[in-house]
Amino acid sequence: MAGIIGYGAYMPRNRIKVEEIAKVWGADAPSYKRGLMLQEKSVPSPDQDVITMSVEATKHALTRAEIDPSKIGAVYVGSESHPYAVKPSGTVLAEAIGATPEVHCADFEFACKAGSEAMFVCMGLVDSEKIEYGLAVGADTSQGAPSDALEYSAAAGAASFVIGRDPGVAKVIETYSFMTDTPDFWRRSYMHYPRHAGRFTGEPAYFKHIMGCAKGIMAKVKMEPKDFAYVVFHQPNGKFPQRVGKMLGFTKEQIDPGWLSPTLGNTYSGSSPMGLTATLDVAKPGDMVLMVSYGSGAGSDGFVFEVTDRIDEVRNVAPGTRELLDKKTYIEYGTYAKYRRKIRMGE
Amino acid sequence: MSTSAKYWRGIPQRYRLEAEKCTDCGAQFFPPRVVCSGCGGREFEEIKLDDRGKLLTYTVIRxxxxxxxxxxxxxxxxxxxxxxxxxxxxxxxxxxxxxxVGLPIKIEFRKIREEGEAGILCYGYKFVPDK
Structure with missing residues (x-):
């Protein structure tokens, strides 16, 4: 049976508050904060991207996994903001951790669920005994167009998982996917910013797919919300994961440990995976954890994990997700615009 | 002109901090050398540098x-x-x-530079405060 052998997260130190963005565009900050349940978001420095964050998150995952990186047989990075259009982010990651050259490598893309895709595929390869260990990363430095609602949430972060066979820190009890063609959010070739379908991104997109996936996987394992210690949903803002959790019958106490978006923002492919790393930071042996990702376009991957005794041995050997979240430096909109290359420079 | 070849040759050092240790006197070299500057030895073992240290001196580029x-x-x-x-x-x-001086430092993987709009992205190590 496949399991998570090691896990790690990483996020930039820069933060920008909702008030700072709203001030520039003449928007009403309190209504954004109340409506989206967002306070601030992470912002990458000019020298940080999906590749650098993936490497740092993976260093933490390998510290917890305590394995020889050369035994990793697959490196998959899921993102919608890969630095290269052609050249896999995973090539740099695999080289940086010493996993080359006998390793399969690919970049995945499925809006915000590219990271859970990487996890899903690694688990299948481990279960089929094609590889001993696989590395699955979800990372993004996504952008929202200036003044668009997405600008208040599009953030940066990464989560990395070493997937292998037992014993790990969490056994994979079940996986499940729920996917349809739903054009709620997209970015065409050569376009800098994504487009979205406004309120259509809610009920027929996020809520339908997360509900469908959560109900489907719980039926598969014959479990109910009360059987789980924790649940993690994709977090495009602060409001949606709390709302979908309530609709499914989960309590705030089950959701809150992995609910990072109010002070982190939406880290896209890193979102639910980082929620999982934060949850593993506090989980106890024997706890059951449900994770359901969501990627626009649209689909959800569901995972049921059972936390093992090893969590207590490795939890504190690398930085915790909320420990990283607490290290921050606030920046103004001008610095944010410079860092995110929203200013047209001379040629 | 692309510097792919030059960049590629430095990957073991830039990405993984691979260095060498003289098997005669134990001196460490980064990047690797052919001859030990301490004892003149020519035998080295490959080592990986620790990713933590302390700041000896600094300046601010304005x-x-x-x-x-x-x-x-x-x-x-x-x-x-x-x-x-x-x-x-x-x-x-x-x-x-x-x-x-003496500030505890750890090494992080960062983007060092970009070869213009269409060239390669060059990655490597930078220092960040270890706190």
Whole structure:
């Protein structure tokens, strides 16, 4: 049976508050904060991207996994903001951790669920005994167009998982996917910013797919919300994961440990995976954890994990997700615009 | 002109901090050398440098090259890693008021530069405060 052998997260130190963005565009900050349940978001420095964050998150995952990186047989990075259009982010990651050259490598893309895709595929390869260990990363430095609602949430972060066979820190009890063609959010070739379908991104997109996936996987394992210690949903803002959790019958106490978006923002492919790393930071042996990702376009991957005794041995050997979240430096909109290359420079 | 070949040759050092240790006198070298400057030995074992150390000296660049204009002002420093190797690099994520000799440092993987709009992206190590 496949399991998570090691896990790690990483996020930039820069933060920008909702008030700072709203001030520039003449928007009403309190209504954004109340409506989206967002306070601030992470912002990458000019020298940080999906590749650098993936490497740092993976260093933490390998510290917890305590394995020889050369035994990793697959490196998959899921993102919608890969630095290269052609050249896999995973090539740099695999080289940086010493996993080359006998390793399969690919970049995945499925809006915000590219990271859970990487996890899903690694688990299948481990279960089929094609590889001993696989590395699955979800990372993004996504952008929202200036003044668009997405600008208040599009953030940066990464989560990395070493997937292998037992014993790990969490056994994979079940996986499940729920996917349809739903054009709620997209970015065409050569376009800098994504487009979205406004309120259509809610009920027929996020809520339908997360509900469908959560109900489907719980039926598969014959479990109910009360059987789980924790649940993690994709977090495009602060409001949606709390709302979908309530609709499914989960309590705030089950959701809150992995609910990072109010002070982190939406880290896209890193979102639910980082929620999982934060949850593993506090989980106890024997706890059951449900994770359901969501990627626009649209689909959800569901995972049921059972936390093992090893969590207590490795939890504190690398930085915790909320420990990283607490290290921050606030920046103004001008610095944010410079860092995110929203200013047209001379040629 | 692309510097792919030059960049590629430095990957073991830039990405993984691979260094060498003289098998005769134990001196560590980064990047690797052919002859030990301590004892003249020519036999080395490959080692991986520790990713933590302390700041020996620093300066703040306020007028940088044009390709670093997004990061100006930024700090540069010489760090001595545990094991004795000294290396030069950029100090990221630091408040300049916190810069002081002896500051604990750890190494992070960062983008060093871009070869223009269409060239390769060059990655490597930078220093960040270890706190």
């Amino acid at each position: 007028v940088g090259p044009s390709e670093f204009c997004e990061q100006t002002p930024y700090a540069m420093g010489i760090v001595e890693l545990e094991g004795g190797v000294r290396m030069t690099g950029q100090i990221a994520d630091v408040d300049f008021d916190d810069l002081e």
